[in-house]
Structure formats: structure tokens, C-alpha cells
Amino acid sequence: MKIFKTWLAIVGLLAAFILVAPAPAQAAPFCGITWGSLAKTAGTASSASITNVRAGQHSCFDRLVVDINGPASGYTVGYVSAVHRQGSGAVVPLRGGAFLSVNVDAVTYNVNTGAATYIPANPNELINTTGYATFRQVAYAGSFEGITTLGLGVRARLPFRALVLAGPGTSTRFVIDVAHRW
Template sequence: MRKFKSWLAVLGLLVAFFVVAPSQAQAAPYCGITWGSLAKSAGKLSSAPITSVRAGRHACFDRLVVDINGHGGGHMVRYVATVHREGSGTAVLLRGGAFLQVTVKDPAYIVATGAQAYRPANPNELVNTAGYSALRQVALAGSFESQTTLGVGVRARLPFTVFVLNGPGNQTRLVIDVAHRW
């Protein structure tokens, strides 16, 4: 009987280790990404004009880059139900299951003259997102009173991060990385 109780005790420990323990452990974050999907903002308005918007694919995320000629202002990036055009407030139709509104606190025009500094060939398709895992569409929603809004169609509400790179020279790059999954 004593051996039977010892055997049951060992069996109990094994069950606890192999069945209970794994369910209590948290899965490792995808590619080590711990960004989250809440709004991110920083900085203030600037008169440094936007000169281009581009995108790139990486192993764990898709990247959107806004190039600014000068020391850029700030940004506000957040998920919204609908992205609205600057000035008119009309809805921007985007592909995707979720929508990021990227407000760049810099104009797409030269403030002193009003001349356009950034004139995309197709404002509804700023970059070709074919083959991207997270990004579905990037559209210009307008530039008004020294701020520019971009609408970004995303596959789903995915984690993202935002940061600013300075240089070379007095150039600034606003970078938005959207994870491929949670």
C-alpha cells in the first residue's frame, strides 16, 4: 500500500508538471513585439514639409515611413472607426479590417508660399501594399493648418509602434511599424 501511495504522489506531480504548468505559462510575444494597439502621440506642430511616404516589408512587421524636410513636428497615431479628410471631414474609404489615422504635425506644402511639397501621383494609393502582411492601403487624407493626415488600412487591429529618426542632415523620418500578428 505504501508503494502505491508513493506511486500516486509521483503520478500527481507529473500530471501537475506536464498538464497544469503549461496552461499557466504565457506564450512568448510574437517576434518579441510588445507594442500594443493604443494611441501614440508626441510633439507639436512644425512648418517642416513632408516630402514623401514610403513603405517596406520586414520579417515581423510592415513599416511606413514619412519623410520630412527639416526638423519635424510631432504625430498622433491611433485606430479609428473611420479616417476623415482634413478640412472637409468626409470619410476616406480604405481597404482592411482596421484603420489607423496617422496625423503628422507637419504640412504637405511649403508654409511660406503654399506650394505643394508632397504631390503623390495617386493620393488614394501612396504606396503599393501588394504582398504586405499587415498593410492594405495608405491614402492621403489631406493637409490643413500645418498638419497632414494619412489613412492606413490594416488587415486587423494589430500592435504598432511609432518613432522618429533624425538625419541625415536636418531630415526627419516618422516611422510606423505594424506587427504582422499579436
């Protein structure tokens, strides 16, 4: 009988512990990201023009979107020690622990008329990245001979992917997603 009472007491203490034990902390979402951090290149040159640069936040990554008026598929994106302005070669000052050089095979002007299609209000701060998990700064580095260069300052060298999305209509969106973590 004494063993039975001892056993009941132990079971009762365990039940009480389970009922009052704190819940585990909410874990970060599992994203299954397998992108890697090596340079990515694809597509071919085009005569399309950039109309906007914007960004968004997702649960697993920050996203940079370049809106292009027309079909475009060419790009080269990779981590570099510094992003350089087209023409002068001057270093683009960027915040962050790592820098992505983003080269899009599209320009910020109409190739037939020379009229600007994208004029950033502040070339050094294309996007307000306050509150972003990974992005620290997005800067315009120039557009020349069919290529536009952007500098993307990020928290650290993290996995990223680059892709081209068709639409809406005849437009194209060039997308770079940078993961929040490995």
C-alpha cells in the same frame, strides 16, 4: 537473450523513425513585440514639410515612412472606425479590417511660399501594398493648419509603434511599424 533482442529491435525502430521523421515546419520568427494597439502621441508642431511617403516590409512588421524636410517630432496615431478627409470630413475609403489615422505635425507645402512639397500621384493609393503581410492601403486625407492626415488600412487591429528618426542631414523620418501578429 530474447529480451536483449527485443530491446535492440525497439531501439532500431526508434532510430529509424527519428531518421525519417519529417522536420518540424519552419516557425515564424519570434519578434518579442510589446507595442500594444492604443493611440500614440508625441512631440510638438513644426513648420517642416513632407517630401515623400514610402513603405517597406520586414520579417515581423510592415513599415510606413514619412520623409520630412526639416526637424519635426509631432504626431498622433490611433485606430479609428473611419479616417476622415480634412476640411470636408468625408470618409476616406480604406481596405482592411482596421484603420489607423496618422496625423503628422508637418504639411505637404512650403509654409513660406505655399508651393507643394509632396503631390501624390494617386491620393487613394500612396503605396502599392500588394504582398504586404499587414498593410492593405495607404491614402492621403489632407494637409491643413500644420497637420497632414494619412489613412492606413491594415489586416486587423495589430500592435504598432510610432517614432521619429533624425537624419539624414537636417531631415526627419516619421515611422510607423505595424506588427504582423500579436
